[in-house]
Amino acid sequence: MNKTSIAVDIGASSGRLIAGSLEAGKLKLEEVHRFNNELIKKGDHFCWDIDKLFSEIKTGLKECHAKGITPSSIGIDTWAVDFVLLDENDNLLTDAVAYRDPRTDGMMEEVFEIISKERLYLETGIQFQKFNTIYQLYSLKKNDPEVLKKAKTFLMIPDYLNFLLTGIKSNEYTNATSTQLVNAFTKKWDMELIESLGINKEMFQTIKPPKTILGPFKASIVEETGIDMDVVLPATHDTGSAVIAVPEIEGTIYISSGTWSLIGVENHFPICVTKALDYNFTNEGGIDYQFRFLKNIMGLWMIQEVKRNYQDQYTFAELVKLAKEPEHFTSTVNVDDERFLKPENMIEEIKNYCSETNQSVPATPGEISKCVFDSLVVSYQSAIRQIEEIYEKQFTKVNVIGGGCQNELLNQLIANATAKEVNAGPIEATAIGNVTAQLLALGELKNVREARSIIKESFDVKTYTRSELG
Numbered sequence: 094m095n096k097t098s099i100a101v102d103i104g105a106s107s108g109r110l111i112a113g114s115l116e117a118g119k120l121k122l123e124e125v126h127r128f129n130n131e132l133i134k135k136g137d138h139f140c141w142d143i144d145k146l147f148s149e150i151k152t153g154l155k156e157c158h159a160k161g162i163t164p165s166s167i168g169i170d171t172w173a174v175d176f177v178l179l180d181e182n183d184n185l186l187t188d189a190v191a192y193r194d195p196r197t198d199g200m201m202e203e204v205f206e207i208i209s210k211e212r213l214y215l216e217t218g219i220q221f222q223k224f225n226t227i228y229q230l231y232s233l234k235k236n237d238p239e240v241l242k243k244a245k246t247f248l249m250i251p252d253y254l255n256f257l258l259t260g261i262k263s264n265e266y267t268n269a270t271s272t273q274l275v276n277a278f279t280k281k282w283d284m285e286l287i288e289s290l291g292i293n294k295e296m297f298q299t300i301k302p303p304k305t306i307l308g309p310f311k312a313s314i315v316e317e318t319g320i321d322m323d324v325v326l327p328a329t330h331d332t333g334s335a336v337i338a339v340p341e342i343e344g345t346i347y348i349s350s351g352t353w354s355l356i357g358v359e360n361h362f363p364i365c366v367t368k369a370l371d372y373n374f375t376n377e378g379g380i381d382y383q384f385r386f387l388k389n390i391m392g393l394w395m396i397q398e399v400k401r402n403y404q405d406q407y408t409f410a411e412l413v414k415l416a417k418e419p420e421h422f423t424s425t426v427n428v429d430d431e432r433f434l435k436p437e438n439m440i441e442e443i444k445n446y447c448s449e450t451n452q453s454v455p456a457t458p459g460e461i462s463k464c465v466f467d468s469l470v471v472s473y474q475s476a477i478r479q480i481e482e483i484y485e486k487q488f489t490k491v492n493v494i495g496g497g498c499q500n501e502l503l504n505q506l507i508a509n510a511t512a513k514e515v516n517a518g519p520i521e522a523t524a525i526g527n528v529t530a531q532l533l534a535l536g537e538l539k540n541v542r543e544a545r546s547i548i549k550e551s552f553d554v555k556t557y558t559r560s561e562l563g
């Protein structure tokens with residue numbers, strides 16, 4: 094009997110537990126549980142409701158038990174950079190403050206007074222996002238020094254959820270790289286850098302790679318959920334898992350399309366050249382110590398906020414349909430402008446930008462949605478040109494993976510703008526990559542190459558080419 098693994102994929106907008114196993118040479122998935130995720134306000138900060146998320150994981154485990162699914166393992170992946178700190182008694186010292194919280198405003202510039210931007214990039218190869226863990230910790234050091242002094246354990250979000258399940262502390266490699274505190278060459282915590290920032294280096298845990306079998310559930314979890322299994326480390330950074338599921342990686346630029354659009358390529362070495370720094374590309378760690386040479390683009394967060402601003406009266410599919418109507422509306426915004434990271438009202442922010450740049454101001458849901466999708470394509474196109482300039486080669490294909498690959502209009506717009514073959518799918522790429530790492534750890538799969546060929550045969554991928562309609 095082939096083994097089953099449970100992927101817990103929690104993105105910024107939704108989470109899901111998906112059971113995966115090999116059947117007749119294909120990877121079969123069964124969605125066990127799905128739930129929403131969103132920011133909550135706790136005191137002065139935007140946070141994740143980590144208690145709710147852990148409760149949803151246990152609900153999903155109980156669902157497995159109820160369905161008679163008997164997994165051999167479970168693996169958890171989430172968004173990057175965010176963390177919690179534990180005190181000497183393993184109690185939470187901090188809330189799970191979210192990367193969209195303004196506490197890191199101005200911190201990057203203060204860190205550059207201690208270590209230059211160039212040296213930081215040369216050593217870590219990580220893009221400069223103001224919410225990187227390094228700046229979150231620096232903000233804590235500056236504004237809550239007593240909290241940092243009491244901290245004995247640093248756990249990123251998936252690490253903490255693993256700790257709640259097993260009692261075992263670890264920092265998983267792919268997500269640790271997103272902190273901008275891991276040396277891209279040693280693949281270990283850069284303790285000299287950490288000390289130079291006045292952050293206590295003792296709280297960081299041993300970095301463990303994907304495919305590590307962490308350990309079994311605590312007895313209390315078995316008792317509560319009625320089920321037992323090993324926790325295995327996938328690429329716990331969700332994008333790290335998603336990239337594993339790109340069926341044809343060679344010659345392909347992927348766009349992991351969810352709340353964020355992560356656009357890039359897979360590499361065997363970090364690219365820390367000046368041009369990569371200037372274009373703000375990152376070298377996040379991947380499975381088998383590959384590198385994800387990519388950049389963050391604001392992504393479908395913008396349409397998520399537009400949907401929320403319209404009090405959820407439209408589905409995503411309806412907003413896409415409405416966006417097809419105003420064909421002659423052409424205003425666009427710079428989606429990567431920091432003003433769109435956490436605006437009070439996304440619709441108003443988009444309107445203000447268009448007005449300030451002397452463009453037609455969108456008025457209808459269709460015009461607003463078209464403006465978002467057209468603007469994302471502008472940013473995708475720019476990133477693709479930058480990748481091809483750095484690689485000094487043309488890529489023939491773009492593979493859109495994640496929930497956003499269901500946006501047929503956006504897929505077609507990408508094909509029209511780039512004149513490249515756009516492949517859309519798999520939708521649940523992150524969960525597929527998560528299950529893949531577990532099945533590799535359990536010996537059900539030999540290597541990533543074999544996994545990708547099985548994934549290619551197991552899931553639908555729709556192809557788009559430039560349409561005459563342009």
Ligand SMILES: Nc1ncnc2c1ncn2[C@@H]1O[C@H](COP(=O)(O)OP(=O)(O)O)[C@@H](O)[C@H]1O
Nearest residue numbers: 104105106107351352393409495496497499500
């Ligand atoms: N039926 C659909 N049509 C068009 N877009 C969709 C559809 N369903 C989901 N999406 C897009 O997928 C996005 C969510 O992708 P997902 O990968 O689940 O995000 P995350 O992992 O960041 O929570 C939504 O923001 C939405 O824009």
Ligand SMILES: C[C@H](O)[C@H](O)[C@@H](O)C(=O)COP(=O)(O)O
Nearest residue numbers: 104105172173192332351352353
């Ligand atoms: C803040 C990070 O850049 C972000 O987590 C990104 O790396 C990512 O993985 C986002 O995943 P989503 O599924 O939430 O879009």
Ligand SMILES: [Mg+2]
Nearest residue numbers: 104331351523
């Ligand atoms: Mg996701």
